Amino acid sequence: MNDSKRSPIQSKFDEVAANYDGQRKKLIPCFDDFYQIAASLIQAEDSAPHILDLGAGTGLFSRFALERYPDANLTLIDLSEAMLDVAKARFGADHPHITYIAGDYFHYDYPVSYDCIISSLSIHHLEDEEKEALYRRVYQLLKPGGIFVNADQVLGSTPYLDQLYRSDWQEKIERTDLSRDALTAAYERTKLDKMAPLDQQLGWLRKAGFSDTDCVYKYYNFVVMYGRKL
Numbered sequence: 483m484n485d486s487k488r489s490p491i492q493s494k495f496d497e498v499a500a501n502y503d504g505q506r507k508k509l510i511p512c513f514d515d516f517y518q519i520a521a522s523l524i525q526a527e528d529s530a531p532h533i534l535d536l537g538a539g540t541g542l543f544s545r546f547a548l549e550r551y552p553d554a555n556l557t558l559i560d561l562s563e564a565m566l567d568v569a570k571a572r573f574g575a576d577h578p579h580i581t582y583i584a585g586d587y588f589h590y591d592y593p594v595s596y597d598c599i600i601s602s603l604s605i606h607h608l609e610d611e612e613k614e615a616l617y618r619r620v621y622q623l624l625k626p627g628g629i630f631v632n633a634d635q636v637l638g639s640t641p642y643l644d645q646l647y648r649s650d651w652q653e654k655i656e657r658t659d660l661s662r663d664a665l666t667a668a669y670e671r672t673k674l675d676k677m678a679p680l681d682q683q684l685g686w687l688r689k690a691g692f693s694d695t696d697c698v699y700k701y702y703n704f705v706v707m708y709g710r711k712l
């Protein structure tokens with residue numbers, strides 16, 4: 483796509499797509515627990531549930547979902563075609579049960595409803611009003627009994643805590659063998675972050691109608707939020 487038509491988020495993730503997977507364990511100090519606990523919350527009665535991954539990128543979270551439900555009908559939506567190309571290489575572009583959508587999940591007109599809607603490290607790119615509206619939309623898109631798992635980064639609830647979280651992350655990633663260029667690009671990407679506090683987001687989930695909302699996992703500002711539609 484013509485550069486002038488790409489949003490800053492799309493451009494940044496198009497740029498990093500080829501190296502994205504190799505860097506994730508180094509950029510997310512709690513990588514294994516974060517994704518594994520988030521994935522353990524994906525539960526459906528149907529052995530072939532319909533699962534929607536919002537901001538799926540290269541399919542990291544989707545991979546965990548497929549491990550739990552190998553027959554799942556999975557839909558991956560992302561702004562960045564380059565990120566989705568990595569997902570296509572991972573799962574197969576012609577996989578009979580996987581649909582790839584290059585588009586904006588906030589505005590997309592979804593034709594079906596889902597048993598599980600999942601998202602990892604993406605919703606913090608939305609403005610706060612959009613996050614709240616998206617939670618309402620997710621609730622509407624879920625079937626009764628459906629679940630929402632949002633593994634994401636949040637803003638510290640005070641400036642002191644937020645700074646503590648940021649400096650911990652920076653210290654840890656500076657100790658990895660990531661190149662200076664990769665670190666600089668990661669710091670640049672954080673300029674696109676619009677994180678909101680955890681309590682506020684749990685409140686938005688409850689207001690949207692979700693039951694049993696909780697933060698099931700937390701490591702500094704990496705959290706796994708959960709809610710159920712009764």
Ligand SMILES: C[S@@+](CC[C@H](N)C(=O)[O-])C[C@H]1O[C@@H](n2cnc3c(N)ncnc32)[C@H](O)[C@@H]1O
Binds near residue numbers: 587588
């Ligand atoms: C940090 S990556 C996370 C990718 C993947 N979920 C993971 O856990 O590795 C954030 C992804 O969200 C996508 N994204 C951000 N806002 C989006 C939107 N409004 N619609 C679709 N994708 C979006 C970006 O293009 C990017 O691929």
